[in-house]
Amino acid sequence: MVQSPNFLTCPSVPALPPPHEPDSSVTKVESNDVNTVGDVGRATSDERRGEPSKPFIPLRPSDDIEHNQTDVGRATWDAGRNTNDVGRATSDERREEVPKLKPKKNSKLKYTILAVAIILGILFIPPLIALSRAGWSGYQAKLSLESMQNMLEAGEFDSAKSEAGSAQKQFDAMQDYLNGVGFWRDMPYLGTQIRGLQDTAQVSAQTLDGVQDILDVAGALQDALFLATKTSGAAQVDVDASKRLQDLTKEERYALLSSLYKSLPEIRLARDKIDIALAMWNDLHKDQLAGPIRDALEPMTVYLPILQQSLEQGVPLIEVFVPLLGYPNPQNYVIVTQNADEIRPAGGFIGSVITMDIDAGYYDDFDFYDVYSIDNPASGVWSEVPPDPIKEHLGVTKWFMRDANWSPDFPTSAERVLDFYERERAVPLGTAPHQTGFIALEPGFFESLLAFTGPVIVDGKTFNADNFMDLLQYEVEMAPGITQENRKELMGYVAEEIIAKIQNLPRSDWPKVLGIITTALDQKQILLYNRDPKIQSTIDARNWSARAKPTNGDFLWIIDANLAALKTDGVMSKSIQYTLDARDLEHPRANVTLTYQNTNRQITWRYTRYRSYTRIYVPEGSQFISSTGAMAGDLTQTGGRFVPGKVDIMKDLGKTVFGAFWAIEPGKTGKLSFTYELPKSSISSILDGTYRLDWPKQPGVDNAEFNVKILFPQSIASAQPPEPEEKWGDTNYEAQAGSLYDQVFKVELE
Numbered sequence: 001m002v003q004s005p006n007f008l009t010c011p012s013v014p015a016l017p018p019p020h021e022p023d024s025s026v027t028k029v030e031s032n033d034v035n036t037v038g039d040v041g042r043a044t045s046d047e048r049r050g051e052p053s054k055p056f057i058p059l060r061p062s063d064d065i066e067h068n069q070t071d072v073g074r075a076t077w078d079a080g081r082n083t084n085d086v087g088r089a090t091s092d093e094r095r096e097e098v099p100k101l102k103p104k105k106n107s108k109l110k111y112t113i114l115a116v117a118i119i120l121g122i123l124f125i126p127p128l129i130a131l132s133r134a135g136w137s138g139y140q141a142k143l144s145l146e147s148m149q150n151m152l153e154a155g156e157f158d159s160a161k162s163e164a165g166s167a168q169k170q171f172d173a174m175q176d177y178l179n180g181v182g183f184w185r186d187m188p189y190l191g192t193q194i195r196g197l198q199d200t201a202q203v204s205a206q207t208l209d210g211v212q213d214i215l216d217v218a219g220a221l222q223d224a225l226f227l228a229t230k231t232s233g234a235a236q237v238d239v240d241a242s243k244r245l246q247d248l249t250k251e252e253r254y255a256l257l258s259s260l261y262k263s264l265p266e267i268r269l270a271r272d273k274i275d276i277a278l279a280m281w282n283d284l285h286k287d288q289l290a291g292p293i294r295d296a297l298e299p300m301t302v303y304l305p306i307l308q309q310s311l312e313q314g315v316p317l318i319e320v321f322v323p324l325l326g327y328p329n330p331q332n333y334v335i336v337t338q339n340a341d342e343i344r345p346a347g348g349f350i351g352s353v354i355t356m357d358i359d360a361g362y363y364d365d366f367d368f369y370d371v372y373s374i375d376n377p378a379s380g381v382w383s384e385v386p387p388d389p390i391k392e393h394l395g396v397t398k399w400f401m402r403d404a405n406w407s408p409d410f411p412t413s414a415e416r417v418l419d420f421y422e423r424e425r426a427v428p429l430g431t432a433p434h435q436t437g438f439i440a441l442e443p444g445f446f447e448s449l450l451a452f453t454g455p456v457i458v459d460g461k462t463f464n465a466d467n468f469m470d471l472l473q474y475e476v477e478m479a480p481g482i483t484q485e486n487r488k489e490l491m492g493y494v495a496e497e498i499i500a501k502i503q504n505l506p507r508s509d510w511p512k513v514l515g516i517i518t519t520a521l522d523q524k525q526i527l528l529y530n531r532d533p534k535i536q537s538t539i540d541a542r543n544w545s546a547r548a549k550p551t552n553g554d555f556l557w558i559i560d561a562n563l564a565a566l567k568t569d570g571v572m573s574k575s576i577q578y579t580l581d582a583r584d585l586e587h588p589r590a591n592v593t594l595t596y597q598n599t600n601r602q603i604t605w606r607y608t609r610y611r612s613y614t615r616i617y618v619p620e621g622s623q624f625i626s627s628t629g630a631m632a633g634d635l636t637q638t639g640g641r642f643v644p645g646k647v648d649i650m651k652d653l654g655k656t657v658f659g660a661f662w663a664i665e666p667g668k669t670g671k672l673s674f675t676y677e678l679p680k681s682s683i684s685s686i687l688d689g690t691y692r693l694d695w696p697k698q699p700g701v702d703n704a705e706f707n708v709k710i711l712f713p714q715s716i717a718s719a720q721p722p723e724p725e726e727k728w729g730d731t732n733y734e735a736q737a738g739s740l741y742d743q744v745f746k747v748e749l750e
Helices: 034-049 067-097 099-153 157-186 190-232 250-262 264-283 291-324 371-378 388-394 410-429 443-453 468-477 484-503 507-522 533-541 680-688
Strands: 331-344 347-358 366-370 437-441 456-458 461-463 526-530 557-559 572-581 589-598 610-619 623-628 648-652 655-664 669-677 690-695 705-711 716-720 732-738 743-749
Touching: 099 157, 099 190, 157 190, 190 264, 190 291, 250 264, 250 291, 264 291, 291 507, 291 526, 291 533, 331 410, 331 443, 331 468, 347 371, 347 410, 347 484, 366 371, 366 484, 371 410, 388 610, 388 655, 410 437, 410 526, 443 468, 443 484, 443 507, 456 484, 461 468, 468 484, 507 526, 526 533, 589 610, 589 655, 610 669, 623 655, 655 669, 680 690, 690 705, 705 743, 716 732, 732 743
Parallel strands: 331 437, 572 705
Antiparallel strands: 331 347, 347 366, 437 526, 456 461, 557 610, 572 589, 589 669, 610 655, 623 669, 648 655, 690 743, 705 732, 716 743
């Protein structure tokens, strides 16, 4: 049966109806048999008339046939010859039709080419259109982003938000268009580029969603400033980059804080959206993208992490500092400088005291005190008894504000300092002032701040990042004619100059100052405490209160207390080695060895022999085994010879504590060591293939060296911080870290 052309494979040829089937009585014959052709023609003619076909009998001429019969025979012969002529003509026609078959072959070729062209068009034209539309959307998004940047520079936040929305829509359209490229997305190289563009468009749209939230907040802040300016009758607030903090009126500061406080939900939402965008961005296989595409993505590589970091820093700063700056409730602070060169458990020795009242970011004035000017007036009636180490090694019988930061848990020390301040001030004043919060500042913060703002000049003396603590210490303790009143005035002048420096910074530098503050908080160079439980919980959540950490596995906390060693911590080189043998999980044995070097080689007005009461906080339930290096007193107190001292064993802050006194002469190195057995519960996670050691820093100790060596019962799979590569492949973990931040050591076991 002859088949009609298939419209699926050759769509240009219509489907034909099937031909009629021939009668079964007709025998198929060869086309080159002339008689058969004639017979077939005759038979067909007979069939048309309805008559049966007759067999064909050829006539042959005979001598007995009449003339007319001869004529008939001749006619018949002629007819036969004519028939042969017809057959010959048919054969000739066939021969003439042979070249006429070529156009039919060309038609099939044309159909094939046309079909292939249609197929290729179906395969390639839509994807090309989709790519061109995607490219156009990307271009339109670029124009919107450029316009948004111009609007931001002009402070037109509403217009900038509109442009950000337009750019986001273009990136969304770009994703939709790229979805239409079909199988191209699965091609080895081209597909990688297409998927990269699509993922980038998705990241860009997500980012701009967060940017619009931020611009909403910026617009709200601008509106708040405008209304505050209108209310106060001052000149309209300028929002350009040269705007200074001191230019803001009381009403404007209040409006800013109020707007920030109310905008916190939107800011948190923006942060979350940018976090998602950055996670998506980090999942992109950027190394597989073509060079031009990577170059086009370069701005995103720089922009997204900065935006995320700004929000990560900005959100907690707003959450913490808006209420700390006195909105919605005014705050009353005691602010102290803690000199880490004379280390104390919760920071350095309290030297200078500032009191300040602040209402919605605005303060009228603040007062400066030398700490002795607060302690001395109360000495006659004061009856607080100090902890035994202070009593024994400082030789005092009363516990004053200057020594009140004895607990390494800063909130505990802060509450005691506030309590002592209020009650000591009540002696000369007759009434006790009430303070809502406490802030402690370490030297590292001032050094970082002055490195950015530049030096300050007070009474012809230049205080900069390099000499700040040395020069200040000399001026308040050793300068000729110095008195307590002089100390108060000098500290006040220095603080006022630093504050003036900050307030004179242009608005463009405010984020940098906030960055310095955030870093100082993370490094415990600024410590915060507030008596409002809600505010304090926010501070704790950011780990900005130096609150004692709960144990979550193994734990170690080294706490030094300089007792009558002047500022000698400033010249001490401190290294701590922690070794744990956990191969026997039933009896894990730990050792802590402190190796301190007194790099100062002689006693001066500022440096002397090192004297410290040192405590180590370890998991509760640890069993003391032995100790070396503890001293009954320094060599001047024991006749120049080493006399072993006692080790105090106590419980504090949910930990077991070992404490001892030791001393190191100028130019010498000393060691203090404790050996103990850990409770099995602190390392039970080793059975599950993990180990964790928390090692918080002591506030003010910024340059100590932490060393860890753990012996495990099985091989190590991975660790953080990582070991040096040459130490891989065994059951021991050895790592080193600094004390600028809290440290966490994590090990995964095979």
